[in-house]
Amino acid sequence: MGQPVNIGVVGCGVIFAQYRKTIERLPELRLLAVADLDLERAREAVGPDADVEVLSVAELMADPRVDVVLNLTIPAAHAEIASRAIAAGKDVYCEKPLAATTADAARVLREAAAAGVRVGCAPDTVLGTGTQTARKAIDDGLIGRPVAATATMLTPGHERWHPNPDFYYAPGGGPLLDMGPYYITSLVTLLGPVTTVIGAGTRTRPKRTIGSGPRRGEEIPVTVDTYVTGVLVHASGALSTLVMGFEGAATKAPNIEVHGERGSLVVPDPNHFDGSVLLARAGGQGWETMPATAGHAEAGRGVGLLDFATSPSDQEPRAGGTLGYHVLDVMESLLSSAQSRSAVTVASTCERPEPVALLPAE
Numbered sequence: 001m002g003q004p005v006n007i008g009v010v011g012c013g014v015i016f017a018q019y020r021k022t023i024e025r026l027p028e029l030r031l032l033a034v035a036d037l038d039l040e041r042a043r044e045a046v047g048p049d050a051d052v053e054v055l056s057v058a059e060l061m062a063d064p065r066v067d068v069v070l071n072l073t074i075p076a077a078h079a080e081i082a083s084r085a086i087a088a089g090k091d092v093y094c095e096k097p098l099a100a101t102t103a104d105a106a107r108v109l110r111e112a113a114a115a116g117v118r119v120g121c122a123p124d125t126v127l128g129t130g131t132q133t134a135r136k137a138i139d140d141g142l143i144g145r146p147v148a149a150t151a152t153m154l155t156p157g158h159e160r161w162h163p164n165p166d167f168y169y170a171p172g173g174g175p176l177l178d179m180g181p182y183y184i185t186s187l188v189t190l191l192g193p194v195t196t197v198i199g200a201g202t203r204t205r206p207k208r209t210i211g212s213g214p215r216r217g218e219e220i221p222v223t224v225d226t227y228v229t230g231v232l233v234h235a236s237g238a239l240s241t242l243v244m245g246f247e248g249a250a251t252k253a254p255n256i257e258v259h260g261e262r263g264s265l266v267v268p269d270p271n272h273f274d275g276s277v278l279l280a281r282a283g284g285q286g287w288e289t290m291p292a293t294a295g296h297a298e299a300g301r302g303v304g305l306l307d308f309a310t311s312p313s314d315q316e317p318r319a320g321g322t323l324g325y326h327v328l329d330v331m332e333s334l335l336s337s338a339q340s341r342s343a344v345t346v347a348s349t350c351e352r353p354e355p356v357a358l359l360p361a362e
């Protein structure tokens with residue numbers, strides 16, 4: 001094996017620790033440096049004894065040793081940080097969504113193409129055994145031609161546990177832009193790209209109260225819909241019904257179900273890498289639990305970065321910018337359909353990402 005790919009992280013908040021754990025156990029990747037607007041937060045996140053440099057954002061971008069910028073900032077900053085990485089000639093892998101708007105995301109992809117660098121985008125949870133086993137079941141014909149899917153995410157809202165939840169209630173956030181990427185990326189992985197959407201949305205209270213951390217009790221404004229629902233029409237003809245809400249105390253609805261002409265599948269939580277896939281064959285004896293047959297076993301956040309950093313440069317990575325853009329476009333189209341109260345054609349498309357063979361834990 002050659003030299004590891006040097007990763008420079010921008011944004012050392014809540015999700016940084018999960019990426020760090022994955023990067024540190026993968027010999028192909030090396031966590032070289034971190035940066036944050038708040039340098040003290042970056043120092044604290046790294047800890048006193050770590051062999052990781054803490055730099056300013058400008059220093060990290062200018063550092064010739066950094067091969068890939070891992071963009072773990074808040075959604076409103078994704079495009080700005082991606083553009084700075086691209087301008088520095090570096091590949092950039094962004095947390096989801098790719099940007100707060102498709103206009104920003106399109107600019108990032110144009111800049112990357114002009115600079116000859118690559119853009120990757122989370123989520124990579126769909127590369128785990130959960131979604132990948134379901135995909136293999138569909139590709140192997142176990143449910144026949146897929147006809148429809150349902151996808152449901154309902155929670156009371158992230159302000160209960162996140163110490164700085166402002167971004168979840170600002171443009172670029174909300175249940176759709178925050179959690180939709182997991183569900184829509186999974187639906188595109190399973191059923192292919194989306195051509196048309198019909199959406200509706202609503203919100204309740206204009207403020208939310210932070211429930212944890214030093215700002216506990218502080219009220220933050222809500223400027224986005226906190227319950228969004230809709231139908232996605234896939235190019236294949238399959239229909240997915242989506243429910244994304246920060247307005248439910250709890251739900252017993254499955255995260256994702258896919259129904260085909262010859263059977264139905266329960267697909268595990270697309271925000272997790274693993275979980276059991278259930279299969280019911282038409283005319284069969286109820287649900288069977290499938291063994292894991294595809295995907296990264298025991299994976300963590302960062303396997304998409306591994307795929308991105310190690311795949312050939314002429315190949316679209318599985319967690320790629322084109323897919324990230326299409327998923328954002330589907331979400332934005334849903335919101336504009338909700339506003340206009342009419343169906344909206346999704347302008348972009350993408351290939352179904354390459355499947356992942358069953359890979360043992362690293």
Ligand SMILES: NC(=O)c1ccc[n+]([C@@H]2O[C@H](COP(=O)([O-])OP(=O)(O)OC[C@H]3O[C@@H](n4cnc5c(N)ncnc54)[C@H](O)[C@@H]3O)[C@@H](O)[C@H]2O)c1
Nearest residue numbers: 011012013014015036037038072073074075077095096164
């Ligand atoms: N928290 C989660 O459970 C979770 C899970 C999966 C994905 N994500 C995604 O990860 C990203 C980060 O989420 P988080 O929960 O870690 O957020 P966070 O608010 O905890 O951390 C974000 C960090 O980015 C820094 N930052 C913001 N703008 C910056 C800029 N312009 N330059 C440099 N640093 C900047 C902030 O100072 C902060 O330290 C988001 O896109 C989110 O959707 C979060």
